[in-house]
Amino acid sequence: MTPNDLTILKTDTLGRREPTSPEQRDAWLDAFEQTSMSGAAFARLHGIRYTTFAHWRQMRRRQRQATENKSATFFEEVEVRCPDSDPVGLSISLPGGASVTVTRPEQFPLVAALLKYLDCTC
Known part of the structure; x- marks a missing residue:
C-alpha cells in the first residue's frame, strides 16, 4: 500500500x-x-x-x-564433562567471556535464577 x-x-x-x-x-x-x-x-x-x-x-x-x-542467541557454549580427575559438572560459557560451572545438584536453582535474570536484562 x-x-x-x-x-x-x-x-x-x-x-x-x-x-x-x-x-x-x-x-x-x-x-x-x-x-x-x-x-x-x-x-x-x-x-x-x-x-x-x-x-x-x-x-x-x-x-x-x-x-x-x-x-538472539543467549548461550555460546554448554559443556557437560566427566573427566577422571574432576567431579561431574556442567560448564556454561556466556557471551562476553563469563562462565558458570555447576558441580552439585543444589547449585542448579541458583544458576537457573541467574540465567533467568540475565535473560530479562539482555
Missing part, C-alpha cells in the same frame, strides 16, 4: 474517529517509515491524533525489540 492509497480518518460531529484495523495501522506506519515527514506532520496529514499515532509507533518499536531479543 502506498501513501497515496491511505485514507483520511473520518470524524463525527463530536470529533470521534472511526476505529482502525491493525492492517490499516500497519499500512500507515509502513508509509510513515518511507517518508521524511515528522510524526506530527504525518498524523496531521492523515487526520490521526498525534498521541494516537505516537502510541502506534511505540507499540511497533516494542514489538520489534521483543522479536529481536527472542531471536
Whole structure:
C-alpha cells in the first residue's frame, strides 16, 4: 500500500474517529517509515491524533525489540564433562567471556535464577 492509497480518518460531529484495523495501522506506519515527514506532520496529514499515532509507533518499536531479543542467541557454549580427575559438572560459557560451572545438584536453582535474570536484562 502506498501513501497515496491511505485514507483520511473520518470524524463525527463530536470529533470521534472511526476505529482502525491493525492492517490499516500497519499500512500507515509502513508509509510513515518511507517518508521524511515528522510524526506530527504525518498524523496531521492523515487526520490521526498525534498521541494516537505516537502510541502506534511505540507499540511497533516494542514489538520489534521483543522479536529481536527472542531471536538472539543467549548461550555460546554448554559443556557437560566427566573427566577422571574432576567431579561431574556442567560448564556454561556466556557471551562476553563469563562462565558458570555447576558441580552439585543444589547449585542448579541458583544458576537457573541467574540465567533467568540475565535473560530479562539482555
